Amino acid sequence: MKAEIEILQPGLFSSIQDLGRTGYQKYGVPASGVMDRYAMRICNLVLGNPEDTGVLEFTMQGPHLKFTESTSISISGADLSASLNGNLIPMNERIEINAGDELKFGKPRSGFRAYMGILGGFISEELMGSSSWYEGLTKNSRLTKGMKLYYSSENLVEVDTYSSIKIESDYVLSQEIEVYPGPEFDKLSVDQQKTIFNSEYTIEETSNRMAVQFKEDFENELEPIITGPVLPGTVQLTPSGKLILLMRDCQTTGGYPRILQLSENGIQVLAQKLPGEKVGLFRKEYPNF
Numbered sequence: 538m539k540a541e542i543e544i545l546q547p548g549l550f551s552s553i554q555d556l557g558r559t560g561y562q563k564y565g566v567p568a569s570g571v572m573d574r575y576a577m578r579i580c581n582l583v584l585g586n587p588e589d590t591g592v593l594e595f596t597m598q599g600p601h602l603k604f605t606e607s608t609s610i611s612i613s614g615a616d617l618s619a620s621l622n623g624n625l626i627p628m629n630e631r632i633e634i635n636a637g638d639e640l641k642f643g644k645p646r647s648g649f650r651a652y653m654g655i656l657g658g659f660i661s662e663e664l665m666g667s668s669s670w671y672e673g674l675t676k677n678s679r680l681t682k683g684m685k686l687y688y689s690s691e692n693l694v695e696v697d698t699y700s701s702i703k704i705e706s707d708y709v710l711s712q713e714i715e716v717y718p719g720p721e722f723d724k725l726s727v728d729q730q731k732t733i734f735n736s737e738y739t740i741e742e743t744s745n746r747m748a749v750q751f752k753e754d755f756e757n758e759l760e761p762i763i764t765g766p767v768l769p770g771t772v773q774l775t776p777s778g779k780l781i782l783l784m785r786d787c788q789t790t791g792g793y794p795r796i797l798q799l800s801e802n803g804i805q806v807l808a809q810k811l812p813g814e815k816v817g818l819f820r821k822e823y824p825n826f
């Protein structure tokens with residue numbers, strides 16, 4: 538039977554996301570998907586869901602939700618003081634839900650983006666192999682007050698997975714962003730290459746699911762490149778000296794030098810940084826095969 542979640546308050550930038558769309562970037566379709574894949578994986582593992590099952594992502598301020606039927610949920614990523622019927626609930630654990638229960642979030646304690654998984658996953662339309670929401674492509678792009686989400690209330694097979702899962706949550710507090718050299722990295726001078734890894738950067742207020750920007754300017758004398766492919770994690774250097782770190786909803790091509798590429802760990806750490814937080818870039822080398 539299809540059960541409902543009533544959206545009493547939507548929270549900020551709340552949307553259903555999974556691993557995103559692959560193979561459609563050549564048509565100009567962004568990959569989308571969860572900003573923090575590790576948090577999504579934990580949400581699903583503690584519920585016994587497949588690891589790529591779609592989850593609800595929200596930023597800084599969580600939604601207020603009411604469930605019509607019993608189920609199980611999990612919360613991971615940022616700690617936004619989740620409570621069920623007014624009682625605080627733990628993160629990274631399976632939480633049993635009864636019909637009529639209300640889930641709310643309060644003061645942020647750590648991190649920026651949180652995730653809610655549900656037993657069996659959300660019932661959501663797939664487009665191009667993904668249920669990830671993206672404005673202009675999918676019917677919905679964000680939760681709105683009064684909207685309904687759907688899930689199955691049937692008795693699903695219950696799997697006791699929590700005891701065997703080792704959860705590493707320190708990354709939410711990490712200030713180190715892992716990066717690899719990008720295609721145009723070697724065009725920087727040796728001094729520029731050293732400076733970029735010895736500097737501290739501040740997250741801009743305008744950062745979002747498309748890109749994160751740093752407030753600091755970086756010396757740039759590089760010429761624009763012929764338009765080339767970019768992907769989530771590509772770090773572009775603009776003519777004005779701004780570093781733009783592309784995220785999950787980024788465009789698929791760009792004309793700025795691609796001086797760095799975030800690792801997957803780098804993307805998930807950056808996804809948990811609040812505007813105004815300080816970070817540093819930590820160089821990694823591509824493995825030799």
